[in-house]
Amino acid sequence: xxxxxxxxxxxxxxxxxxxxxxxxxxxxxxxxxxxxxxxxxxxxxxxxxxxxxxxxxxxxxxxxxxxxxxxxxxxxxxxxxxxxxxxxxxxxxxxxxxxxxxxx
Numbered sequence: 001x002x003x004x005x006x007x008x009x010x011x012x013x014x015x016x017x018x019x020x021x022x023x024x025x026x027x028x029x030x031x032x033x034x035x036x037x038x039x040x041x042x043x044x045x046x047x048x049x050x051x052x053x054x055x056x057x058x059x060x061x062x063x064x065x066x067x068x069x070x071x072x073x074x075x076x077x078x079x080x081x082x083x084x085x086x087x088x089x090x091x092x093x094x095x096x097x098x099x100x101x102x103x104x
Contacts, residue, residue, distance in 0.1 A: 003062055004031035004090040007051045013093040018070035019084035041075045061102045
């Protein structure tokens with residue numbers, strides 16, 4: 001099951017979005033696959049530095065919170081796109097309380 005958010009000046013829920021809709025160059029995204037214990041970190045080339053920082057921080061903290069630091073974080077854009085393209089959509093949102101606790 002995939003959980004995800006998009007970061008583009010604000011943190012937005014990615015529930016029910018397809019990977020093609022969320023993996024854009026102007027934004028960052030964090031997608032968690034609970035089954036494989038993997039976190040996908042998408043950093044668009046045209047995303048702002050602030051968005052890139054938020055995405056990396058969120059991925060790192062969620063790794064520790066959900067998986068005790070044992071999850072694999074994949075940041076290679078080709079691998080992220082390749083793996084996520086096998087899914088039709090993001091199933092759930094990452095709880096807003098978790099995100100708010102991380103970035104305020």
